[in-house]
Amino acid sequence: MNPWMILAVVLAFAAGAGVGEWDGAKRANQRWEATTSKKHAAEVSSARIREVKMFRNMEVAYRANQLENQKNRAAALAAHRAARGLRDDLAAIKRRLSGATGAACHAALNTCHAILGDCGERYRSMAQAADDHAADARLCFDGWPQ
Numbered sequence: 001m002n003p004w005m006i007l008a009v010v011l012a013f014a015a016g017a018g019v020g021e022w023d024g025a026k027r028a029n030q031r032w033e034a035t036t037s038k039k040h041a042a043e044v045s046s047a048r049i050r051e052v053k054m055f056r057n058m059e060v061a062y063r064a065n066q067l068e069n070q071k072n073r074a075a076a077l078a079a080h081r082a083a084r085g086l087r088d089d090l091a092a093i094k095r096r097l098s099g100a101t102g103a104a105c106h107a108a109l110n111t112c113h114a115i116l117g118d119c120g121e122r123y124r125s126m127a128q129a130a131d132d133h134a135a136d137a138r139l140c141f142d143g144w145p146q
Helices: 003-097 103-143
Strands: none
Touching: 003 103
């Protein structure tokens, strides 16, 4: 056999093996990409599911917060009306007693009226601020992912 012929057969064999190796590497790379792509898609899907769940929890917490704020405002308004009713009662007593009692009783009644008005308003605003703060804290706690 001719040495050139042997060389040609060896080169053809080497080329065929190289093409086969390249094709095998290409298929292995495709399998790797498909596997990592599936893993990435699963991770993205899982992250989206967690995000949707977190936003649903936040919406539920926000709605509960809004309802609680409405209840707090209604309670504050009721307290304000009650305090105003007490002030009105004291004002009526003051009007009835203004001509019939002495100056000391009249001055004491004026002082009570002023103190009740100031204290009631300060207490109402403090209670409203405390209720709002508690509702905000509950919103943060309820809306935070568990």
